[in-house]
Amino acid sequence: MENELIDYLLGRLPEAERLAFERKLAADPPLEREADELRKTWHAVQDRETEPDAAMDTSFYALLDREKQNQRLEEERGREVAFVPEPRKRMPWFGYAAVLAAVGLSFWLGRLTIRPKVEVRTIAVESPANQPAPVTAPREEVASTPSLPETTAPATGDVRQELASLRRELKVTQELVVLGLLRKESAAERLKGLQYASHLPKLKPELLETLAETLRHDENINVRLATIETLRKFGRNQGVREALLTRLQVASEIPEQLSVIESLVSLREKNAIPRLKSLVDDPSTDPFIRQKAQQSIELLTI
Amino acid sequence: MTDEQAMLAVKEGDLDKAAVLYERYKKALLNFFLYRQNSRETARDLTQQVFLRLLRYRHTFREGASFRTWVHEIARNVFHDHLKTIRVQTDIIPDLPETDDPADDRHEQLHFALQQLPEGYRDVLVLSRFQNMSYEEIGELLGLSVANVKVRAFRGLQKLRDLYFQLDRP
Numbered sequence: 001m002e003n004e005l006i007d008y009l010l011g012r013l014p015e016a017e018r019l020a021f022e023r024k025l026a027a028d029p030p031l032e033r034e035a036d037e038l039r040k041t042w043h044a045v046q047d048r049e050t051e052p053d054a055a056m057d058t059s060f061y062a063l064l065d066r067e068k069q070n071q072r073l074e075e076e077r078g079r080e081v082a083f084v085p086e087p088r089k090r091m092p093w094f095g096y097a098a099v100l101a102a103v104g105l106s107f108w109l110g111r112l113t114i115r116p117k118v119e120v121r122t123i124a125v126e127s128p129a130n131q132p133a134p135v136t137a138p139r140e141e142v143a144s145t146p147s148l149p150e151t152t153a154p155a156t157g158d159v160r161q162e163l164a165s166l167r168r169e170l171k172v173t174q175e176l177v178v179l180g181l182l183r184k185e186s187a188a189e190r191l192k193g194l195q196y197a198s199h200l201p202k203l204k205p206e207l208l209e210t211l212a213e214t215l216r217h218d219e220n221i222n223v224r225l226a227t228i229e230t231l232r233k234f235g236r237n238q239g240v241r242e243a244l245l246t247r248l249q250v251a252s253e254i255p256e257q258l259s260v261i262e263s264l265v266s267l268r269e270k271n272a273i274p275r276l277k278s279l280v281d282d283p284s285t286d287p288f289i290r291q292k293a294q295q296s297i298e299l300l301t302i
Numbered sequence: 303m304t305d306e307q308a309m310l311a312v313k314e315g316d317l318d319k320a321a322v323l324y325e326r327y328k329k330a331l332l333n334f335f336l337y338r339q340n341s342r343e344t345a346r347d348l349t350q351q352v353f354l355r356l357l358r359y360r361h362t363f364r365e366g367a368s369f370r371t372w373v374h375e376i377a378r379n380v381f382h383d384h385l386k387t388i389r390v391q392t393d394i395i396p397d398l399p400e401t402d403d404p405a406d407d408r409h410e411q412l413h414f415a416l417q418q419l420p421e422g423y424r425d426v427l428v429l430s431r432f433q434n435m436s437y438e439e440i441g442e443l444l445g446l447s448v449a450n451v452k453v454r455a456f457r458g459l460q461k462l463r464d465l466y467f468q469l470d471r472p
Contacts, residue, residue, distance in 0.1 A: 006456040010430055012437075041463040044412050045431055050336055052328045056346045060324050060353055067357045068317050287343035288350060295387065 001031070009038055059288065062221075062255045069222045073195065097170050104166050174200060175207055182210050187220040194226040203234040212243040221253055228259045235267040248275050257289050265296045273300055305369035313360045323369070324353055331377055337428045338381055340413055351380045370435060371443050378425075378443075415465035423458025426451055 007013045008021050025032040178200065181193025194214075197207065215227045228247070231240045244264055251257045257279075264272040279285045279293040303311075303319075305326065311319040331352055335345035355376050363372055416424055425444060429435045437448045446454070 002456050003452050006452050006459070009459065010455065037463050037467070038459050041459060041466055042431075044466065045337075045416075045427065045462070049329075049333050050342065050345075052332050052349075053346075056328065056332070056349065059346075059350050060328070061321070063350065063354060064317060064320055064324075064357070067320075071315065071317060287341075288347040291344075291347060291387075 005031075005035060005038075009035065009042055055286075059254055059286070062253065065222070066225060066255045069191075069225065073191070073226070076192075076195070097166075097173075100166050100169055100173070104162050175204060178207060179210055182214055187223050190214070190218070190220070190223050191226050194223070194230045198230045198233050203237055203240065205239070208234075208237065208239045208243070212239070212246075215243060215247050221256060224256055225259050228256070228263055232263040232266065235263070241267060241269050241271070245269065245271055245275070248272060254286050254289060257286075258292060261289075261292055261296050265299050268300065270300050273297055276300075306365075306367070309356075309360070309363050309369045309372075310365060312357070313363050317357065320353065320357055323356070323373075327373060331373075334374070334377055334428055335381065337413075337416055337424070339384075340410075340417075344384070348377075348380050348384055351384075352377050355380065368439060368442070371439055374429065374435075374443055412466060415462055418465050419458060419462055423454050423461060426454040427458045427462070430455060 004013070004017075004021055008018060013021060025035055174196070178193050178197045181189050181196065184190055184193070194211075197203075197211065200207070203211075211227055211231055215224055215231070218224050218227070228244065231243060234240045241264075244260055244267075248257070248260045248264065251260055261272070261276070276293040276297050280290050280297070282290075285293070303322065305323060308319040308322045312323070328349060331349045332345050335348045336342065339345070352373065356373065359376075363369070419427075422444070426440055429440045429443065435443070437451045440446070441448050441451045444451070
């Protein structure tokens with residue numbers, strides 16, 4: 001009877017069985033009373049049903065956009081890895097480095113092809129053995145004799161200097177590429193610039209300023225989110241922490257607030273606590289962010 | 303498109319299909335959480351967390367699995383994690399907000415009665431009501447036989463009735 005009654009109450013009896021059971025109930029007043037009370041309770045449960053609101057939809061679609069953006073970035077990285085298997089060659093500025101290296105190599109080879117002329121002339125002076133040195137030896141020949149060992153040493157030094165110079169130029173080129181991309185109209189280009197920036201070994205002040213400006217003014221939330229991710233990689237830099245703290249004061253979109261909070265917590269930035277507290281106390285703060293801020297305060301105060 | 307097809311598409315990288323699943327399940331999940339605690343805001347956040355986990359752990363969805371069962375497993379985990387956080391934050395159960403609306407009062411009574419129900423009973427009733435899950439699906443999710451699911455549903459409803467009407471008495 002219990003089985004039948006619960007099937008009946010939960011609406012899981014086929015029509016014919018339901019009618020038969022209702023006849024049974026009509027013939028058994030105590031059972032009918034029991035069924036009636038349980039039905040009222042079940043209806044009360046059903047009546048409490050709540051509809052989702054627009055804010056919930058907004059949060060979900062922002063979340064979905066962010067995940068799609070992450071997916072796109074992952075795919076781009078994946079393509080680079082598949083195309084150039086060696087990790088070093090994943091560096092996006094490899095092309096620039098190759099061009100610069102080729103220029104440097106041509107220059108160096110060019111110099112090597114000139115030098116033998118000097119050596120031949122020097123050897124020609126030395127070759128006649130046991131002969132007295134001419135009284136009026138040409139100035140350049142006299143000068144070139146002691147310079148023989150020196151001609152090899154400066155050559156190595158030059159190459160080193162040129163390589164160092166190339167490296168410096170390469171770094172400058174990397175930074176210029178990133179800065180150039182960050183100023184592009186297209187959000188996709190700016191995102192690419194941010195991706196490149198995240199590979200840089202150091203964050204120069206000019207680039208930090210540009211990233212901070214992107215975080216402050218870029219109208220595209222995905223670019224701002226990627227900027228936060230890039231800045232987070234240079235979290236030891238005090239300027240980065242300050243940029244994130246400043247952004248925490250003004251960020252209003254949930255995904256961005258969430259990302260800044262997570263970054264500051266991962267960097268153990270305790271200066272974020274006052275702002276996190278004000279987010280917790282502010283009644284207009286989104287509940288999810290409020291909860292996140294509360295948890296972050298606890299994590300930072302451990 | 304079935305839920306499972308949509309989820310497999312998400313797993314394969316078509317994240318837009320997550321929106322299809324969201325539209326189908328948002329109400330059910332919101333109410334699922336509302337029956338476990340009193341705050342609508344928290345229920346909304348927990349629902350968001352379910353979809354966040356759905357996206358982040360999409361690769362764990364197996365072909366042939368029931369999406370409804372899988373997503374509710376996530377929802378149950380989200381709620382258990384939420385309880386852990388609450389316990390860390392405070393051991394005090396928040397007071398229910400006061401209201402002048404008799405309908406709200408009845409809702410609060412029902413909510414209070416639901417909170418008093420043992421979890422095993424409440425789960426069966428909530429899954430049955432809001433997810434419209436079959437006895438078999440509930441059994442699979444909770445690790446129970448169909449007979450056991452029915453027994454819990456019946457006893458849960460009886461106990462809820464006792465608590466609800468007991469609170470209704472002056």
